[in-house]
Amino acid sequence: MIDISEVLETNKMVSEQTLDVRTITIGISLLDCADRALKTTCDNIYAKLTRLAKDLVKVGDDIGREFGVPVVNKRISVTPIALVGAACCRRPADFVRIAKTLDRAAKKLGVNFVGGYSAVVSKGMTPADELLIRSIPEAMAVTERLCASVNVGSTKTGIDMDAVRLMGEIVKETAARTKDRGSIGCAKLVILCNAPDDNPFMAGAFHGVSEGDAVINVGVSGPGVVHAVLKTIRGADFETLCETIKKTAFKITRVGQLVAQEASKRLGIPFGIIDLSLAPTPAVGDSVADILREIGLDHPGAPGTTAALALLNDQVKKGGVMASSYVGGLSGAFIPVSEDQGMIDAVNAGALTIEKLEAMTCVCSVGLDMIAIPGDTPATSIAGLIADEAAIGMVNQKTTAVRVIPVAGKKVGDTVEFGGLLGHAPVMAVNPFSCAAMINRTGRIPAPIHSFKN
Amino acid sequence: MKKVIITVVGKDTVGIIAKTAAYLAKENINILDISQTVVQDYFNMMMIVDGAKCRKTFDRMSADLTKLGLTMGLRIHCQKSEIFEKMHRI
Numbered sequence: 001m002i003d004i005s006e007v008l009e010t011n012k013m014v015s016e017q018t019l020d021v022r023t024i025t026i027g028i029s030l031l032d033c034a035d036r037a038l039k040t041t042c043d044n045i046y047a048k049l050t051r052l053a054k055d056l057v058k059v060g061d062d063i064g065r066e067f068g069v070p071v072v073n074k075r076i077s078v079t080p081i082a083l084v085g086a087a088c089c090r091r092p093a094d095f096v097r098i099a100k101t102l103d104r105a106a107k108k109l110g111v112n113f114v115g116g117y118s119a120v121v122s123k124g125m126t127p128a129d130e131l132l133i134r135s136i137p138e139a140m141a142v143t144e145r146l147c148a149s150v151n152v153g154s155t156k157t158g159i160d161m162d163a164v165r166l167m168g169e170i171v172k173e174t175a176a177r178t179k180d181r182g183s184i185g186c187a188k189l190v191i192l193c194n195a196p197d198d199n200p201f202m203a204g205a206f207h208g209v210s211e212g213d214a215v216i217n218v219g220v221s222g223p224g225v226v227h228a229v230l231k232t233i234r235g236a237d238f239e240t241l242c243e244t245i246k247k248t249a250f251k252i253t254r255v256g257q258l259v260a261q262e263a264s265k266r267l268g269i270p271f272g273i274i275d276l277s278l279a280p281t282p283a284v285g286d287s288v289a290d291i292l293r294e295i296g297l298d299h300p301g302a303p304g305t306t307a308a309l310a311l312l313n314d315q316v317k318k319g320g321v322m323a324s325s326y327v328g329g330l331s332g333a334f335i336p337v338s339e340d341q342g343m344i345d346a347v348n349a350g351a352l353t354i355e356k357l358e359a360m361t362c363v364c365s366v367g368l369d370m371i372a373i374p375g376d377t378p379a380t381s382i383a384g385l386i387a388d389e390a391a392i393g394m395v396n397q398k399t400t401a402v403r404v405i406p407v408a409g410k411k412v413g414d415t416v417e418f419g420g421l422l423g424h425a426p427v428m429a430v431n432p433f434s435c436a437a438m439i440n441r442t443g444r445i446p447a448p449i450h451s452f453k454n
Numbered sequence: 455m456k457k458v459i460i461t462v463v464g465k466d467t468v469g470i471i472a473k474t475a476a477y478l479a480k481e482n483i484n485i486l487d488i489s490q491t492v493v494q495d496y497f498n499m500m501m502i503v504d505g506a507k508c509r510k511t512f513d514r515m516s517a518d519l520t521k522l523g524l525t526m527g528l529r530i531h532c533q534k535s536e537i538f539e540k541m542h543r544i
Contacts, residue, residue: 002535004489004500006542007459011531066512068533251541258540
């Protein structure tokens, strides 16, 4: 029988420590929507999304109410659109029509994001991939709820440097096209290496071709819970610290597992994976940076930060794996800057730099995330940041990503406001030395030696 | 409706259990367990109930109890029990 202390503990996690289920994401294959005619493709996509996901928001809200745990976001991820539109899109504007269709479906369904305006170009770009990539700035400017992602490398294939160079330009162009809104288009555009097929978190979510027709993936969160528990064992040894994080991660993940199973049952769509991520929000008490500080840092960025994050990330996985029948997605601690008040404070205090964030991405998920940089940062330098992150991902066989916002008209020290979950961000300095000559080389970086495992 | 956990939080007063139990009896909901504790001067009560024979929906029962709580200056909250079983039992 359940004990009152357990009931109070769970409810305190929700009421005081911001425990929530961050997202229920339905992955939907759109491969069967492809047609030679653009209009038919768009109609098929709209019909399939509004049929399969029609109860998603209601089911998410019902589950949240009945179990007393908020289900914050309900989202959809779709097959990379470069594949779906390959047969019918002849120019970037054709892809933009699909983008508008996806946005329209998202609004109709009441979901807050649709991910999968994507191209997977780890080794090379098809003409359709390139068209989609070139359509991203326009697509991000004319839609509200669409997220774009481009996978430019993997451990198995190496890094497509032509795509990296192009993405440097696309990020700049996207910023320019949404300059009247703090260049917010870039907040919905992520460039990945080793992107997972089943990630429920935006902006990098897409429904990979290895997946079935439809699947439920759930992302849990709860940095506030971990932080609150660590406060009770201040000064304890590393064994106690790790065990405490692990046990807490287990409890948090069990909530996600329950919600995922319920959602799967009620929607009649198979359960895919739980993403074991500590995902912060700008809300007070919902911060990964606060956990790092509780472990013993003045601010994230201080010496020891990478070790503290490595420890945190590993214990979250160890606790979470046992709590869920299937684990996938990104699974780890997120360290976005604009979405985490503690990270923002660290930047403002001068403790945290892009270089340190890059080091941190070696040991956590995912990468340089939600970082505002000066609007005049050259496209080649952005491509350089992307190449560095992709190299870390490729060599370490992990997912890495870049979501930087070169905010038009802003310089280091300024602040940009995105609002809602995306938060606000101080503009951070990028190393001013050029890497243009390297970025302007064509071709790709070969796969690392340890990828040859056959 | 299967097992539901009802939590009551607020200032202790006469008749909390009586009034809650009277509602449950009226709706044919069986009380399986009751426990209570005081946390930071607040009265906390938990009931585990079986609503299998209740004809009302979960949402309806939950709304009724929330309303009943307000009449006594208390927060009454209903949750399906799986959330606690999942989190605290392997």
